[in-house]
Each structure stands twice: as structure tokens, then as C-alpha cells.
Amino acid sequence: MSHDPGFKSGEEKLIYMANQIADTFQAMQPHDAVNETADHINKFWEPRMRRHLFEIIERGGQGLKPLVLEAAPKVKRPREEAGV
Amino acid sequence: MCFVNETDYGTPAVRSDKTVTLTIDGREITAPEGTSIMRAAREAGIVVPKLCASDMVKAFGSCRLCLVEIEGRGGTPASCTTPVADGLNVSTQTDRLQSIRRGVMELYMSDHPEDCPACAAGDCEMTAMAETVGLKEIRYGREGANHIWPAHDGGANPLFMEQDVSNPYFAYDASQCIVCSLCVRACEEQQGTFALTVEGRGFESRISAGMHEPFLESECVSCGACVQACPTGALREKSVIEMGMPDRSVVTTCAYCGVGCSFKAEMQGEEVVRMVPYKGGKANRGHSCVKGRFAYGYTTHKDRILNPMVREKITDPWREVTWEEAYAHVANEFRRIQYQYGKGAVGGITSSRCTNEETYLVQKLVRQGFGNNNVDTCARVCHSPTGYGLKTTFGTSAGTQDFDSIEHADVVMVIGANPTDAHPVFASRMKKRLREGAKLIVVDPRRIDLVRMPHVEASHHLPLRPGTNVAVLTALAHVIVSEGLMNETFIRERCDWDEFQDWASFVLQPENSPEAVETVSGVPAETIRAAARLYATGGNAAIYYGLGVTEHSQGSTTVMAIANLAMATGNIGRPGVGVNPLRGQNNVQGSCDMGSFPHELPGYRHISEEATRAIYESLWGVKLDDEPGLRINNMLDAAVEGSFKALYIQGEDILQSDPNTKHVAAGLEAMECVVVHDLFLNETANYAHVFLPGSTFLEKDGTFTNAERRINLVRKVMEPKCGYADWEVTQEIARAIGKDWNYQHPSEIMAEIAATTPSFSGVTYDLLEREGSVQWPCNEKAPTGTPVMHMDGFVRGKGKFIRTAYLATDEKSGPRFPLLLTTGRILSQYNVGAQTRRTDNVMWHGEDLLEIHPFDAENRGIRSGDWVKLASRSGETSLRAKITDRVAPGVVYTTFHHPDTQANVVTTEYADWATGCPEYKVTAVQVSPSNGPTEWQREYEEHSRRSRRVVQVEAAE
Ligand code: SF4
Numbered sequence A: 001m002s003h004d005p006g007f008k009s010g011e012e013k014l015i016y017m018a019n020q021i022a023d024t025f026q027a028m029q030p031h032d033a034v035n036e037t038a039d040h041i042n043k044f045w046e047p048r049m050r051r052h053l054f055e056i057i058e059r060g061g062q063g064l065k066p067l068v069l070e071a072a073p074k075v076k077r078p079r080e081e082a083g084v
Numbered sequence B: 001m002c003f004v005n006e007t008d009y010g011t012p013a014v015r016s017d018k019t020v021t022l023t024i025d026g027r028e029i030t031a032p033e034g035t036s037i038m039r040a041a042r043e044a045g046i047v048v049p050k051l052c053a054s055d056m057v058k059a060f061g062s063c064r065l066c067l068v069e070i071e072g073r074g075g076t077p078a079s080c081t082t083p084v085a086d087g088l089n090v091s092t093q094t095d096r097l098q099s100i101r102r103g104v105m106e107l108y109m110s111d112h113p114e115d116c117p118a119c120a121a122g123d124c125e126m127t128a129m130a131e132t133v134g135l136k137e138i139r140y141g142r143e144g145a146n147h148i149w150p151a152h153d154g155g156a157n158p159l160f161m162e163q164d165v166s167n168p169y170f171a172y173d174a175s176q177c178i179v180c181s182l183c184v185r186a187c188e189e190q191q192g193t194f195a196l197t198v199e200g201r202g203f204e205s206r207i208s209a210g211m212h213e214p215f216l217e218s219e220c221v222s223c224g225a226c227v228q229a230c231p232t233g234a235l236r237e238k239s240v241i242e243m244g245m246p247d248r249s250v251v252t253t254c255a256y257c258g259v260g261c262s263f264k265a266e267m268q269g270e271e272v273v274r275m276v277p278y279k280g281g282k283a284n285r286g287h288s289c290v291k292g293r294f295a296y297g298y299t300t301h302k303d304r305i306l307n308p309m310v311r312e313k314i315t316d317p318w319r320e321v322t323w324e325e326a327y328a329h330v331a332n333e334f335r336r337i338q339y340q341y342g343k344g345a346v347g348g349i350t351s352s353r354c355t356n357e358e359t360y361l362v363q364k365l366v367r368q369g370f371g372n373n374n375v376d377t378c379a380r381v382c383h384s385p386t387g388y389g390l391k392t393t394f395g396t397s398a399g400t401q402d403f404d405s406i407e408h409a410d411v412v413m414v415i416g417a418n419p420t421d422a423h424p425v426f427a428s429r430m431k432k433r434l435r436e437g438a439k440l441i442v443v444d445p446r447r448i449d450l451v452r453m454p455h456v457e458a459s460h461h462l463p464l465r466p467g468t469n470v471a472v473l474t475a476l477a478h479v480i481v482s483e484g485l486m487n488e489t490f491i492r493e494r495c496d497w498d499e500f501q502d503w504a505s506f507v508l509q510p511e512n513s514p515e516a517v518e519t520v521s522g523v524p525a526e527t528i529r530a531a532a533r534l535y536a537t538g539g540n541a542a543i544y545y546g547l548g549v550t551e552h553s554q555g556s557t558t559v560m561a562i563a564n565l566a567m568a569t570g571n572i573g574r575p576g577v578g579v580n581p582l583r584g585q586n587n588v589q590g591s592c593d594m595g596s597f598p599h600e601l602p603g604y605r606h607i608s609e610e611a612t613r614a615i616y617e618s619l620w621g622v623k624l625d626d627e628p629g630l631r632i633n634n635m636l637d638a639a640v641e642g643s644f645k646a647l648y649i650q651g652e653d654i655l656q657s658d659p660n661t662k663h664v665a666a667g668l669e670a671m672e673c674v675v676v677h678d679l680f681l682n683e684t685a686n687y688a689h690v691f692l693p694g695s696t697f698l699e700k701d702g703t704f705t706n707a708e709r710r711i712n713l714v715r716k717v718m719e720p721k722c723g724y725a726d727w728e729v730t731q732e733i734a735r736a737i738g739k740d741w742n743y744q745h746p747s748e749i750m751a752e753i754a755a756t757t758p759s760f761s762g763v764t765y766d767l768l769e770r771e772g773s774v775q776w777p778c779n780e781k782a783p784t785g786t787p788v789m790h791m792d793g794f795v796r797g798k799g800k801f802i803r804t805a806y807l808a809t810d811e812k813s814g815p816r817f818p819l820l821l822t823t824g825r826i827l828s829q830y831n832v833g834a835q836t837r838r839t840d841n842v843m844w845h846g847e848d849l850l851e852i853h854p855f856d857a858e859n860r861g862i863r864s865g866d867w868v869k870l871a872s873r874s875g876e877t878s879l880r881a882k883i884t885d886r887v888a889p890g891v892v893y894t895t896f897h898h899p900d901t902q903a904n905v906v907t908t909e910y911a912d913w914a915t916g917c918p919e920y921k922v923t924a925v926q927v928s929p930s931n932g933p934t935e936w937q938r939e940y941e942e943h944s945r946r947s948r949r950v951v952q953v954e955a956a957e
């Protein structure tokens, strides 16, 4: 078995999760979806995941839905931590 | 030592506002109207002899031992069936009564074996009753027609029945049966199974299971209610037959499921003789299921590991070490790893099988000791969406009712749950209410037992396609709003009106109409309409839901859709209604309450809240990280990436219970120090470097919190076989890494929880001893706890309506994987089966089976019992097929109790959008005939055999 779609790489999974959150808030709270998406990511994503998210965005944000990109400026930048 | 004796009042308590006053044996007695004379007398301390009555079931009046005389009435009425009335003058002890009773007992005894072993053991009420009524001799002798002797008058005795020992846990000896029908009534009224009947008539009559079958082959679910009810030795626990009667007992809490039944552990010294459900237990009211009552054999199973073990590589055999060496090893490794890879490279997993106190300590170890928030729990894989959804809409992460509430429900809606299998004791209480006339709606892809069973039939079954919960629930809301069936007064008073209007306009959109939803869900529009009308207008309506709701990519959304329905119809905030998650494992609720999630401190307070952190910082003397830590999934991802290296896992088998076994295995394999703290070498231990032996619920003090938020005491009835309770082991690890922990008893841990968590501030062990149990919130405002929540307004203030748009899961069936797999569990097994597989419960469920509709089976040339290959996008496994129309065409179903099946090899990594709860309930699969286990199953089997090798150290003498 070469490629296993059920077993995504860390990055694919992160993009998938961010989009899933954005889609849900788009449907749930259309007026405030940008803030809700950013808020959700801040509350539940640990710094390592947020750092990956910013890396993806800095490389052009390929695969991310527009709403995620719109929410990104409101996502908290993780502190730099020595040794990680 | 002490023995907890419970009074049997003879007939059930009656609820009535009216009381009546009468005289019994010269004493004036007041009792609620409708109470039997027997019960009124017993409550006043007057004991009337009885054989066929018990306060667990309705009176039947057949033994005639409880006769009384009533002034001005002729005859001698039975006190168990005669209700009290104003001004009655009753005598229970006259010469005439005694002589009638003696006659009755004499007849009974003439057909009762003289050398009955149960009588000798004191496990039979016959001798006691004979004594009470003063019976000295049996004039008729036992020579006549009888049920006692296999042979009689030189020929076979047609009345004699062989003992039935088919059930692994109890035996039925018809020769001792007095046909009092207590067992029949217990099976009907208490358990709701209707497995027993009285066969034959008069003297010929005997009790029989099913259609004159052995118990094991009948519909009997082995709950044991009949055994407990039997006044003679006819139905007896095999353990009592083997060991004799217990000499002490201790009240404690079942460690299996989220019902949280109270039991008396009846003991001889350090050994359990039997578990008897405790009537004082407010969750179970004296009833139990086969797991709690009988399946405790795992606690003494030979597979238990009793010595700590260590190994360098997971391919090495295990080496037994002393506890000191094990602690030192763990401390050194965790220190080294944190030094080398950073503070965040380690973490811990708490267990929903362990006590609240133990869970609290594990998260404390991580936050205080490791200095990060990398703590998670396996509750993630079942009910995290409940927490998220209910917190968002109502303001608390828990169910709204107590179990007693079901007694006031008029309409019961069961969504994605199978209570008769997964929450049997609550199911019995539910069935009782349904037999009394409450209406039932079932929303489930599979025709679960509740849909049609003796004396219960669902008004509506909505057999939706897996993954379409949100669509169907929103369609129910569509009907309620479009037909004006909502409760406007309630909404205006309790909820945010603007939000309601926004939501109402959303549900009215055409894509949410029953007709539109019929096309995605497969549920006929008319059925959706009828169910919505019944829910909204049928009186008190209560929703009970399970993992079929939460384990979806839209799990959190579904929970919010449920909350919307309850708010729109005003079905919240009083007995008989509400939103009730049925929790899987015994302490899922508690482990969530205790701060097991990486973003939350105990009591569901976000880690970013400064004031909350300050409480713990000053108590623990450390600075807490204000960032959320890693979830289980992220730990595994990070491990594969190389930044996460060590994990302490208490009482969980993440390899088996987490989705995508291969991903878990890869993550664990990439770590340098995996510490498994458990009873057995579980599947996860195949990847562990340190094994610390765990203790069972019988070996420690503590508390469990059940699905109704009820905090129940767990009491130690024997010394831990490995020497230490789990909380002591965690404490030693903390000490080894330099933390100054000094808990002498779990009650001190609870004191710390209470001191730091507002919803627990009133909880103490003293209070629990006094009240038996309490439901949180328990604080100044609710000193004895809170049975029903949101009584005068929602915890969050105004109830919040949320738009719940249906977004189809990305896990879709297609040409390669045309079927949808959904998973579940069955009664006799529990979770991944580590415990139940080590008991005689395997007699009911030897292996996992794949349920498939006859149509799909025929297309593939599959017959019942054939080996089939189950393949999905992520993997494949093999198991045997069972052909049944319980599942719809296009849907297949299996359980995941056996490690050989590895059903999770097949499930995917899709997860709930909000909480990461895996989507176990929908996987696109293909099924095809096969010859046996797959290559992965064989390889895994081999790996697990190799990694379980233990090298015993020679005793140093
Ligand atoms: S064990 Fe339970 S289900 Fe079985 S016959 Fe007895 S009461 Fe009925």
C-alpha cells in the first residue's frame, strides 16, 4: 500500500483540521466566523500546532480555506521556547 | 466485622401526598395511601412472616404466610396485597394466624429437601420461616409426590428436574423451588427481560427459563435479579455454592460503566464471595447487570502483573525490578528527555477507569511536575463533544438530569445509544417507564433491541444513514418551528430571543426540510415529522444519547442540535426532561471534571484564565504554562516528528481504544520512554519501556462520577495485590522527580479538589458517607448537590441557540468502499474487553462479528459464520460475518471488544471538528470473503507474543 489517505501526514492533517473548523463556523456563525475560528484555534491548539499553521501560511498557505487565512492575524503567535 | 444488612420492607414504597392512619398490633401507624399493611408494619418495626414478597417487586400474594386479621373483616387477608386504610385495626400475631402459618410451612417443607445445602449454609429463608412460625415436625413426611428425588417408587420421578448449571455464574435447582414467582417478577419488573415463566399448574408447576431451555440458551441476560430475589436455595450464585456465605460486606461502586451502580461487596476475608447491588444506591436502586454483579473475576486473574518491570528496548524481554528501581528509572528518563528535547517532550494520559483522585493526581503530575499541559484522556475518544456542545449552549459540560428523572418522562428519545447493551441498568429503569406508557423514539442506524422487545415498542424508529445525525436533528427542528410547536414562553424567559430567531430562520431553510433530509439520511420525511410532533407535544420529553452522537466529525454540532431541540420545546430544567449523555466507562465524567484535558484545569476552567491558574500556582508553588498542551493525537504526531518522547499512561489502552491503530503504534514506537500503569500487559504495553502494576477498584479508596454527575464512593475491600493503589504510585513518581507530595489517603486529595474547584467546594468524604452520594455542583448554593440542572435559568445565563448546518463527512462511500461501517458494544463485554475477556462473560461473546444485511451478503457470496475481510482506506482486518436485517442495506456493524479483530485498524483519522473526538461511527468499507486473519493480524499477534516475554529474577537467596 503506497499512499494511505486515512493516515495523513502531520501537515495535511493540520490543514484539514483548520479548514474543518472554518467550515463549521462559516455555517454556524456566519457573521462572526473569522473571530470564532481564531478564538477556537487559540483555545484548543497548542503552540506547536499554531507554529506549524504559521509556517504553512508563510509558505503561501496552500490548501487553507480563505476563512482560515482571514482568521490567521488573530491567531496568537506562540512564544519561542528554547530547546523545542 | 460489619455486615451491611438492608431491610426488606416486603412491598415497594408508594409515593402519595395522602397518608392514612391505622392500628397494627395495638400501635398507631401512619403511612402513605396505597402502602401495603406488610410494609406499613415493617416500617414501624413489626415483622410479618413472608416468603413470596420483596420490596423490589409488586406483591403477588401466593404463599399465604403473611396473613393477618383485621377487625370487622372476615377471613385472613394477605398483608402484602392488602393496602392500609384509615381506622383499620390489624393483628399480625394471633394463635389462629400462627396455626395457619404453621400449616402452610408444613406443606412447603414436605416438598423441600431435608438435606438442602442452602439451608445448611444459611442461604435459604425456609428454615428461618419454619422456625418463626414454630413448625416442629412435618406430619406428611416427604414420601408422597414430590420434586425432590430423582427416582421415586422404583421408577424415574417425572416431577424431578435436573439442576441447570448452564449459566457460568448461577445454578437453578428446581427441587428447592417453592414457586413463589419472585424470580419471575424480578425478571419482568426489575430487569424487564421476561425470560422466566411459571410452567405447568398447581403442584406440577415449576419455573422455567425461555421455552423450557437452559438459562444460558434463553433470553436471560444474566443480570442476577432472580438469584437475589429467590428466598430458597433454588437459584444460587455458584460462588456461594463453592465458598459458602460471606462474613462481611462493604458498600462500593461498580467499575464498569457510566451507570455507576452501588454494590455490597460480600467478602470472606480478602476474597469476594459475591457482589450484591445495593438498594441505597441512587443510580441503580438495587439492580445490576451481569458485568457488575458477576464479572469481577478479572480482579484476581492470573494474567495480572504484580511486579514492576523495565526494559531498554521494546524488543527486549521484560525484566522485573523493585518499585524503587522503577521509580528511579522513570524519574531519570523523564528528566533526561526533558533536558535533551525540551520541557514539552513528555506528557501523561489519565484514565476514565481510575478514581477522580487518581486522575487529579496524574494531571497535577503533568502540570506541576512536568511543567507543561500535555495531559489528555481517553474520554477524548468518546464524549469530548458532549463537553464542548453543552458548555457552549447551556454553560456546563454535563448531562442535566439524574436517572430518577426517567420516572417522570412521557416521551423518551434515544439517539445513537444502545442502552440495553451499554447501560443495562439504566435501560431497565427506562423500560419500566416505557411499560408504564411513556413513548419512545429511536434515532439509530441499527434496529437496536429497544426498538422492539417484550412489552416495549418504539413509536418511531429513524434508521438514518451513519453520519447524518445533524441533518436529521435539524429537520426535527424544522418541523417544530414550521408547525409552531415550540415553547415560546420558555424561550423568551430562558434563552436569547435574537439568537433564537436567527436559529429559527436557519432551520426553516429548505435544505433542512424533512423532504430534503430524506434524500441524505434515508429516513422518510413523514417519520421525521411524526417524531418531531411527538417530541414537542407529548409531555415531558427527555433525550438520552450515546457514542453514536459524539463519535462523528460533526459530534459537537450534533450535541448542540440536541440542546437546541430541548430549549426550543422547553424540555429542560425540571424532572422528566433534559439532555442526557450516556457515558461509556465508569469514570468518563469524573476524568473530564478533574482537568484531564490539555486546555482545562479541574472544573472546566480554561488554562488561559489567569485567576484560575493563580489558585493552583500558589498551592503548588510553580508557574503554570498558560498555553494548551498536546492532545493524544498531537502527542503521537509530535512523536513521529521527533519532538515528543515520553508518556505516562495510567489505566488506558490507547493502542486499542484510539483510532487508527497503525498511527498509534508508529507514535509509541518513536518514543523513548513509555510508562504503562495497568492491571495487565495490555496492547499498549507492547510498546512500553516501563510497566507499573495497577490496582483494581476493590483495592483502593476513592470516588467515581457517573453519567448523572453523581460522585459515588469506592471503598477498599482488600489490600492491593501489587502492594500499592494507583494514586500511591503516581505520588511516588512525583516524589521521585522532586515534588513534595504527602497524601495519606484519597480523602486528602478530594479536599484539595474541593478547595480549588468551585463546583466541588462542598464535597468531602464525610458528606459522601452521610449522603451516600452527591451530584455536582455541590457547594454553598447546593450543599447536598444538584440532581437536576438549569432549574431556574441556565448556568451560562441565557440558553444559546446555535445554527447547526449539516456538513457531510469526508468519509464517503464510493465504488471501492461502498458500505458504511459503524461500531458499538454489547452487554456482556466492556470497552476493549481487557477485564470482561478475563471472566466467564466470554460465554456470551467469544469474538467480534460483522453484522451485514442479507442483501449485501448475498451480493458478495457471504454466509453467516464465514470469515470476511473488512477493508477501508486505512487498513483491513478479518472477522466472521453474521447476517441480519438489524442493519440496513449498505450498512455494516461490529463491536470492538477483542484485540485480535483490531477493528480500529480499519477506522480512519477523521475526527470531530471541535474536539478531535474520532469518527468511529462512520467508515467507508468493502467486505469480501476471506480465509482467515490478515497479514497485519498475524504480524501483530507475533509482535505481541514477543513483546510480552518476562524474565523472572531469581530470588536473592
Ligand atoms: S438473571 Fe436476570 S434476565 Fe436472567 S432470568 Fe434472572 S432476572 Fe431474568
Ligand code: SF4
Pocket: B254, B255, B256, B257, B258, B259, B260, B261, B284, B288, B289, B290, B291, B292, B293, B423, B424, B425, B426
Ligand atoms: S450497569 Fe454499569 S455500573 Fe451497573 S452493574 Fe452494569 S456495568 Fe456496573
Ligand code: FES
Pocket: B049, B050, B051, B052, B053, B060, B061, B062, B063, B064, B065, B066, B067, B078, B079, B080, B081
Ligand atoms: S408474602 Fe404475602 S402472600 Fe406471600
